[in-house]
Amino acid sequence: MNAAFDVLIIGGGPIGIACGLAAKRAGLSYIIIEKGCLVNSLYNYPLYMTFFSTSERLEVGGIPFVSINPKPSRPEALEYYRRVTTSEALNINLFEEVREIAPHGQEYFITTTKTAYHARHVIIATGFYDIPNLLDVPGESLPKVTHYYKDPHYYATRKVVVVGAHNSAVDAALETYRKGAQVTMVIREGEIGKRVKYWVKPDIENRIREGSIKAYFHSTIKSIEEQTVTINTPDGEVTFANDFVIAMTGYQPDFALLKNAGIQLSDDAKKLPVYNPLTMETNMPHIYLAGVVCGGMDTHIWFIENSREHADKIIQSIKI
Incomplete structure (x- = not known):
């Protein structure tokens, strides 16, 4: 004592x-x-x-x-x-x-x-x-999924899904993209978050606009598999190849x-x-x-x- x-x-x-x-x-x-x-x-x-x-x-x-x-x-x-x-x-x-x-x-x-x-x-x-706030979807416990993002080098040349549209998600998307990752963002809302740092927001919006970073808006993760991810989009389910999921869900x-x-x-x-x-x-x-x-x-x-x-x-x- x-x-x-x-x-x-x-x-x-x-x-x-x-x-x-x-x-x-x-x-x-x-x-x-x-x-x-x-x-x-x-x-x-x-x-x-x-x-x-x-x-x-x-x-x-x-x-x-x-x-x-x-x-x-x-x-x-x-x-x-x-x-x-x-x-x-x-x-x-x-x-x-x-x-x-x-x-x-x-x-x-x-x-x-x-x-x-x-x-x-x-x-x-x-x-x-x-x-972390969990996604509560099948496959979330796989080793390829993380709710904490630290170093972009780890994801170099890999197919990366980033979940979220606020500061942490935007930082992860931009930094991994600039290390050579193929980045796809899955965003529940219809736009990048309004609280994103003002000097970063134009950067991510321009990368999405030019197609360097793929973004699915009004979309959510449905399931995560060893080599793929399936998402719900306004146009229906989409499944694509994936190596890592960075879930910046708060x-x-x-x-x-x-x-x-x-x-x-x-x-x-x-x-x-x-x-x-x-x-x-x-x-x-x-x-x-x-x-x-x-x-x-x-x-x-x-x-x-x-x-x-x-x-x-x-x-x-x-x-x-």
């Missing part, structure tokens, strides 16, 4: 780090528990990803983020959050997953894959990147962790967790939410840049 803490923070991403900084500066005892590596979700982003936000909008704790370009890259962000963590000597345990949050008198008893903790307050800042928060902790979720498809927007406290006393997890299935509401303030709100509420 580890020592008791004033605050236990679940999630070692940018917002979890921001919460740790705020707790430390407030003189509270705290620990951050992260089930993967430091800023695990950012680590799993595509190798060559560029952020939509400028570097100052990604800063936490008022610590400057100096970037070579106006919009920082994934390696720059990883380096920034690593330096923040190490220079501030934040108390963080990596590769340790929280399994249960249970009330224990005036505290909470938190069980992990390695040990257990007592804490007076719990902050859940787990993001949404660990659980992700969702760990709702099981929230529900098991007693946090209420809305009954609609958005599964919005209940919390006080002034303090970020949930219906469970002394359990708080921070970051993207606050949006439930609507994962485009919160970003690093507009949820950094959650840390100060929470710590201010705890100190009262």
Whole structure:
């Protein structure tokens, strides 16, 4: 059994780090528990990803983020959050997953894959990147299918299907195409997503228009086979040869962790967790939410840049 803490923070991403900084500066005892590596979700982003936000909008704790370009890259962000963590000597345990949050008198008893903790307050800042939204079609479990895209070189010269029309899908389509892949996009909507980065959107639209990248709009995957893919289109079923499927269908928060902790979720498809927007406290006393997890299935509401303030709100509420 580890020592008791004033605050236990679940999630070692940018917002979890921001919460740790705020707790430390407030003189509270705290620990951050992260089930993967430091800023695990950012680590799993595509190798060559560029952020939509400028570097100052990604800063936490008022610590400057100096970037070579106006919009920082994934390696720059990883380096920034690593330096923040190490220079501030934040108390963080990596590769340790929280399994249960249970009330224990005036505290909470938190069980992990390695040990257990007592804490007076719990902050859940787990993001949404660990659980993909599945296609729920035959063949989705084949090794050729992935819900995480990392490096375009792996797909050089192969026949690749990219599912989706937003930033992750567009990046995967363009990058694999430029490494020599034969790319086909399968898009449920009738156009490329409106939230696609403004400097990328004309590129993908032009590649589709000229036929360099094939796109089926108003279409969905019906089944995935070892060497083919079958899709539903407005003109009927189409089957074509395929080596890999990159399903950029989005992700969702760990709702099981929230529900098991007693946090209420809305009954609609958005599964919005209940919390006080002034303090970020949930219906469970002394359990708080921070970051993207606050949006439930609507994962485009919160970003690093507009949820950094959650840390100060929470710590201010705890100190009262």
